[in-house]
Amino acid sequence: MRILVVLLVATSVAAVDLDWWKTALVYQIYPRSFMDSNNDGIGDLNGITSKLPYLHATGVDAIWLSPINVSPMYDFGYDITDYRDIAPEYGTMADFDNLMKRAKQLGIRVLLDFVPNHTSNESDWFNRSIRREAGYVDYYVWSDGLKDENGDRIPPSNWVSTFRKSAWEWNSAREQYYLHQFVIGQPDLNYRSARLQQEMKDVLSFWLDKGVSGFRVDAVNRLYEANPDNYGGRYPDEPLSGNPDTNADDYDHYNHIYTSDLDETYDVVYDWRDLLDKYIHTHGEYKMMMTEAYADVHSMIRYYGTDTRNGSIPFNFSFLGEITKSSTAWDIKTAIDKWMTHMPTGKTANWVNGNHDNSRMATRDGVERVDAMNLLALILPGVAITYQGEEIGMTDGELSWEETVDPQACNTDDPINYVKKSRDPCRTPFHWDSSDHAGFTRGRSTWLPVAANYKDVNVHNQLIAKKSHYKFYKDVGRARRRNAVKYGDLDTRALSEDVLVVTRLLPGEPGIVAIINLSDQVRHVDLSTLRLLPTNLIVIASGVDCSLEKGAGQLKQNVHMTAHCALLLQTREKCC
Numbered sequence: 097m098r099i100l101v102v103l104l105v106a107t108s109v110a111a112v113d114l115d116w117w118k119t120a121l122v123y124q125i126y127p128r129s130f131m132d133s134n135n136d137g138i139g140d141l142n143g144i145t146s147k148l149p150y151l152h153a154t155g156v157d158a159i160w161l162s163p164i165n166v167s168p169m170y171d172f173g174y175d176i177t178d179y180r181d182i183a184p185e186y187g188t189m190a191d192f193d194n195l196m197k198r199a200k201q202l203g204i205r206v207l208l209d210f211v212p213n214h215t216s217n218e219s220d221w222f223n224r225s226i227r228r229e230a231g232y233v234d235y236y237v238w239s240d241g242l243k244d245e246n247g248d249r250i251p252p253s254n255w256v257s258t259f260r261k262s263a264w265e266w267n268s269a270r271e272q273y274y275l276h277q278f279v280i281g282q283p284d285l286n287y288r289s290a291r292l293q294q295e296m297k298d299v300l301s302f303w304l305d306k307g308v309s310g311f312r313v314d315a316v317n318r319l320y321e322a323n324p325d326n327y328g329g330r331y332p333d334e335p336l337s338g339n340p341d342t343n344a345d346d347y348d349h350y351n352h353i354y355t356s357d358l359d360e361t362y363d364v365v366y367d368w369r370d371l372l373d374k375y376i377h378t379h380g381e382y383k384m385m386m387t388e389a390y391a392d393v394h395s396m397i398r399y400y401g402t403d404t405r406n407g408s409i410p411f412n413f414s415f416l417g418e419i420t421k422s423s424t425a426w427d428i429k430t431a432i433d434k435w436m437t438h439m440p441t442g443k444t445a446n447w448v449n450g451n452h453d454n455s456r457m458a459t460r461d462g463v464e465r466v467d468a469m470n471l472l473a474l475i476l477p478g479v480a481i482t483y484q485g486e487e488i489g490m491t492d493g494e495l496s497w498e499e500t501v502d503p504q505a506c507n508t509d510d511p512i513n514y515v516k517k518s519r520d521p522c523r524t525p526f527h528w529d530s531s532d533h534a535g536f537t538r539g540r541s542t543w544l545p546v547a548a549n550y551k552d553v554n555v556h557n558q559l560i561a562k563k564s565h566y567k568f569y570k571d572v573g574r575a576r577r578r579n580a581v582k583y584g585d586l587d588t589r590a591l592s593e594d595v596l597v598v599t600r601l602l603p604g605e606p607g608i609v610a611i612i613n614l615s616d617q618v619r620h621v622d623l624s625t626l627r628l629l630p631t632n633l634i635v636i637a638s639g640v641d642c643s644l645e646k647g648a649g650q651l652k653q654n655v656h657m658t659a660h661c662a663l664l665l666q667t668r669e670k671c672c
């Protein structure tokens with residue numbers, strides 16, 4: 097009987113695509129701003145469900161939902177009160193189950209945001225820890241603090257929060273300081289508590305058992321801080337960064353050697369991977385894990401795993417951090433090569449063009465580069481991650497100081513320069529059409545103002561236009577399903593300062609060539625130096641600035657590229 101069960105599971109596992117995640121097109125949804133179904137001006141789960149057909153038509157393989165759990169929303173969901181329940185403003189568990197059911201029918205996988213570094217200060221766990229209830233005493237990072245020369249109480253160390261000011265907050269009930277690497281309402285969990293570690297694994301199991309296909313893991317490199325036992329019983333001060341544009345309250349004033357990227361972090365991630373891997377055998381599905389850490393490439397790469405342990409896919413933020421409006425083809429090639437060079441052999445690359453924490457791609461890189469950046473993310477090997485709205489080239493919204501709600505901006509206390517820190521502009525409601533509030537809600541107002549250009553830049557307009565960013569994105573997404581893009585070799589070339597060429601070649605398959613003209617001049621591109629590339633090319637996706645249309649033939653010796661054109665071609669002959 098046991099053998100039969102094992103055989104049955106093995107057979108069904110063999111029948112499914114365990115490698116689905118390796119080339120997944122992952123679409124990040126910021127639930128508050130995607131679609132509002134109940135007219136309260138806040139996006140919700142039923143709103144997302146109503147738009148699943150749109151995501152299906154767009155070619156999305158998986159959606160990642162920014163946190164949907166119960167939260168007082170000081171950090172808009174990244175401060176969780178109850179990991180096992182849904183925020184009432186987003187809906188109910190029944191709504192979530194319905195979303196899962198509909199997504200499954202459409203072949204879209206659902207990934208959740210797992211926030212392991214901190215909870216809300218309103219959570220039951222935190223309250224129990226304040227009361228020093230058995231089992232919860234060390235769930236968080238607590239400290240008595242120090243005394244200054246006058247004998248007055250001061251925080252245990254100079255650590256500051258990512259959102260400015262001391263990362264230590266006094267709790268008068270417990271009479272100790274607690275650590276919060278983000279807002280005061282986000283106390284840091286203590287991963288030196290074995291019980292807490294198990295608790296977080298149970299949270300993962302809860303959602304995996306409900307059928308989610310994996311997680312995006314928040315702020316993973318903040319899980320551990322220096323252990324006072326190794327520093328004479330006190331938390332060591334962090335060294336100064338020497339950054340002249342900062343003061344003692346600013347995060348960038350310090351080098352975070354005691355609060356980020358500590359060695360212990362990686363084993364926790366590998367343990368989570370082990371837990372997820374068990375689902376291959378029990379549920380016949382590979383569960384995906386992508387980890388978020390803004391760190392140097394060497395620290396990031398370690399998340400991939402070791403010779404003996406499986407790990408996660410560390411988000412590759414090089415497009416976000418290293419590419420700007422003025423980047424040349426050389427710069428972009430360098431950014432691509434950097435990840436491909438450091439990534440361990442056999443692992444899965446990934447390309448992130450935007451998220452809810454950074455200025456939007458169209459604003460950062462320029463509207464004329466929207467097609468180019470989408471093309472790159474979708475045609476390079478591995479996972480492509482699209483933040484909602486990047487497929488139509490949404491730009492950042494504009495918010496006054498009075499309208500600003502992001503804690504990172506509010507904590508600047510600076511009504512002039514808050515914009516530099518504000519994440520509200522990239523979180524404004526999605527542009528569905530030209531109707532009031534961009535079709536995001538039928539209510540009277542929206543939680544953040546809709547960006548001013550919604551009447552021009554919206555899904556409806558781009559669906560009816562002859563050419564649009566959206567149509568280009570979809571065409572490239574379709575090409576992404578070809579074997580050459582899934583499995584082909586990668587070649588990146590900067591043919592000049594402003595012409596970048598990416599080829600994906602697989603023997604026995606037509607080759608795929610992406611050409612990008614970053615300049616505002618026509619370029620006649622000669623691909624003769626790509627010797628394995630067959631001569632006859634045909635356009636399969638044409639960006640909004642290209643004069644060559646889909647179906648146009650070109651010889652590889654002379655491809656006509658209008659200013660800012662992003663073009664995708666395939667070879668008529670098979671490679672190679």
Ligand code: NOJ
Pocket residue numbers: 171174211278314315388452453
């Ligand atoms: C990263 C999230 O993306 C961001 O939105 C949040 O503020 C911090 N982590 C804290 O959870």
